[in-house]
Amino acid sequence: MTAVPVPFRPRPSSRPAATAPARTERSDGSAPEWTAAPSSSPQSPPLPMDGRREIARSFEACVLPEVAVLLRVAGSLTEQPCDAEDLVQETLLRAYRAIDRFDGAHPRAWLLTILRHAAASRARRRRPETLSDLDPAATAAADRASVAGAGPEEVVLTRQFDATVARALQRLPERMRRVVELVDLDQLSYAEAASALGVPPGTVMSRLHRGRRRMRAELAAAGVAPTGTR
Amino acid sequence: MTVRRWWPRRWGRPPPGPATCAEAQRALQAYLDGALLAADGDRIRGHLEQCRRCGMEAAVYRELKAALARRAPAPDPATVRRLERFGEALARRGSIGSA
Numbered sequence: 001m002t003a004v005p006v007p008f009r010p011r012p013s014s015r016p017a018a019t020a021p022a023r024t025e026r027s028d029g030s031a032p033e034w035t036a037a038p039s040s041s042p043q044s045p046p047l048p049m050d051g052r053r054e055i056a057r058s059f060e061a062c063v064l065p066e067v068a069v070l071l072r073v074a075g076s077l078t079e080q081p082c083d084a085e086d087l088v089q090e091t092l093l094r095a096y097r098a099i100d101r102f103d104g105a106h107p108r109a110w111l112l113t114i115l116r117h118a119a120a121s122r123a124r125r126r127r128p129e130t131l132s133d134l135d136p137a138a139t140a141a142a143d144r145a146s147v148a149g150a151g152p153e154e155v156v157l158t159r160q161f162d163a164t165v166a167r168a169l170q171r172l173p174e175r176m177r178r179v180v181e182l183v184d185l186d187q188l189s190y191a192e193a194a195s196a197l198g199v200p201p202g203t204v205m206s207r208l209h210r211g212r213r214r215m216r217a218e219l220a221a222a223g224v225a226p227t228g229t230r
Numbered sequence: 231m232t233v234r235r236w237w238p239r240r241w242g243r244p245p246p247g248p249a250t251c252a253e254a255q256r257a258l259q260a261y262l263d264g265a266l267l268a269a270d271g272d273r274i275r276g277h278l279e280q281c282r283r284c285g286m287e288a289a290v291y292r293e294l295k296a297a298l299a300r301r302a303p304a305p306d307p308a309t310v311r312r313l314e315r316f317g318e319a320l321a322r323r324g325s326i327g328s329a
Binding site for chain 2: 183
């Protein structure tokens with residue numbers, strides 16, 4: 001992937017502190033709307049119009065295209081799908097507050113770092129949830145994806161293989177499992193996964209490779225893959 | 231996708247010519263992740279095409295990666311849209327201020 005070239009000059013201070021837009025639930029139960037909350041505060045003088053436009057442009061160019069990736073990664077980091085949206089929302093807010101310090105070079109890695117910090121503060125605020133068992137919805141989705149266009153025997157074999165992979169993934173130590181999820185489920189690069197976890201890329205690489213080797217050994221033990229060469 | 235070099239220094243400089251089985255096994259996962267420099271990737275690919283055992287090992291890891299990718303739940307489009315609207319509202323407020 002390529003970094004989005006965004007003409008952006010960092011601004012020194014004097015920007016209104018961002019507060020979350022107010023969320024208004026619709027009475028008919030449809031998707032809630034976001035509306036901007038009043039932004040001016042007595043403490044912060046308003047920005048010149050050009051500066052505000054520039055910040056808005058940078059935010060829209062760098063941050064908004066990454067929302068889907070952030071949501072996927074948040075899902076991997078939180079375990080509880082319902083927390084992922086809140087975590088991404090907090091990430092967007094933190095990104096908006098910090099965008100004048102962003103150099104525009106690697107928006108995704110920058111956002112993943114912010115996401116990690118937001119997740120860490122949330123984890124400090126409450127006890128982490130216990131590991132959930134296999135997610136039935138994800139398993140069903142995998143079944144649907146894998147059966148499309150395949151014969152009955154292939155469907156059975158693919159299901160066995162996928163079920164073994166799912167079990168092997170759940171049995172990995174958490175540190176390895178997180179890396180495997182970020183790279184193989186969320187499709188992050190080593191460097192992006194490193195930003196999301198706050199570890200060096202070499203650590204991502206070694207955890208990922210060891211994790212996959214363990215999973216590969218389980219596939220062989222379960223008889224759904226040939227015995228490995230090492 | 232930019233091809234980066236993830237060949238650890240402790241492995242030493244890759245020798246010229248086709249990769250050996252040991253090299254291929256060491257670099258297989260980085261190769262499948264597209265994380266090797268083009269020249270290193272070519273050497274590994276050349277070996278995998280010639281060596282049946284290493285080729286089969288590569289096939290197993292490809293299947294493993296594919297099975298993991300199938301497990302990825304697609305982000306809920308409504309949630310994505312809601313978050314985009316939240317971000318747009320933040321940006322808009324930055325650009326137009328309060329009325």
